[in-house]
Amino acid sequence: xxxxxxxxxxxxxxxxxxxxxxxxxxxxxxxxxxxxxxxxxxxxxxxxxxxxxxxxxxxxxxxxxxxxxxxxxxxxxxxxxxxxxxxxxxxxxxxxxxxxxxxxxxxxxxxxxxxxxxxxxxxxxxxxxxxxxxxxxxxxxxxxxxxxxxxxxxxxxxxxxxxxxxxxxxxxxxxxxxxxxxxxxxxxxxxxxxxxxxxxxxxxxxxxxxxxxxxxxxxxxxxxxxxxxxxxxxxxxxxxxxxxxxxxxxxxxxxxxxxxxxxxxxxxx
Ligand SMILES: [Zn+2]
Numbered sequence: 001x002x003x004x005x006x007x008x009x010x011x012x013x014x015x016x017x018x019x020x021x022x023x024x025x026x027x028x029x030x031x032x033x034x035x036x037x038x039x040x041x042x043x044x045x046x047x048x049x050x051x052x053x054x055x056x057x058x059x060x061x062x063x064x065x066x067x068x069x070x071x072x073x074x075x076x077x078x079x080x081x082x083x084x085x086x087x088x089x090x091x092x093x094x095x096x097x098x099x100x101x102x103x104x105x106x107x108x109x110x111x112x113x114x115x116x117x118x119x120x121x122x123x124x125x126x127x128x129x130x131x132x133x134x135x136x137x138x139x140x141x142x143x144x145x146x147x148x149x150x151x152x153x154x155x156x157x158x159x160x161x162x163x164x165x166x167x168x169x170x171x172x173x174x175x176x177x178x179x180x181x182x183x184x185x186x187x188x189x190x191x192x193x194x195x196x197x198x199x200x201x202x203x204x205x206x207x208x209x210x211x212x213x214x215x216x217x218x219x220x221x222x223x224x225x226x227x228x229x230x231x232x233x234x235x236x237x238x239x240x241x242x243x244x245x246x247x248x249x250x251x252x253x254x255x256x257x258x259x260x261x262x263x264x265x266x267x268x269x
Pocket of ligand 1: 161163164165247248249
């Protein structure tokens with residue numbers, strides 16, 4: 001069935017007119033604030049401290065409503081502070097909010113980003129790995145990523161599932177299936193959630209293995225790191241598009257998805 005072409009001709013026009021009108025009102029209202037913000041950006045002097053400096057102006061609810069003029073004045077004060085930073089401010093550091101609500105949202109986003117950055121770099125915030133073997137048993141070039149698990153769904157189910165779900169309790173150690181180079185390691189990679197990808201050269205065949213849904217903060221390696229077969233790389237979790245603790249494990253050769261279960265059965269040792 002082709003898409004319907006019968007639509008009221010007035011609909012687009014009405015929508016366009018309405019949007020244009022909104023944009024005009026909005027632009028007129030925020031012009032003083034924008035002008036100040038632009039001045040700061042042009043000087044490339046707006047540093048990370050601009051937002052915190054402004055934060056006190058946005059203030060608690062009992063401070064009463066903040067007018068556009070106050071916003072502009074306070075913002076002007078906050079950008080007086082020059083920075084020795086040589087790089088231009090990132091989009092996140094630039095002051096672009098035009099209403100107290102937006103400012104609160106930006107503050108919250110900045111705080112969340114700071115917490116995420118701290119969590120990623122603070123070792124003490126990581127889940128404990130005390131008592132876990134740092135290397136999986138075995139001596140082969142290929143190892144099972146989990147030493148104890150319940151087999152779950154494999155690839156080829158017809159719903160785009162490209163890995164093997166290895167069911168295990170949260171916190172179960174995950175081991176690199178083969179020696180190689182970490183090509184990706186992040187707290188969130190789409191539906192994979194906390195995940196790691198490793199490229200391995202196995203007798204001249206480049207094999208990529210992927211480990212998804214790990215526990216937040218449990219990644220032991222970063223992109224560019226070299227790993228050994230059986231090296232502890234993280235912990236089984238339930239992040240990303242996952243409903244229940246398990247390792248979603250993928251094996252790819254030349255970009256094609258392999259069924260990890262028979263591949264491990266044939267190669268792991
Ligand atoms: Zn899966």
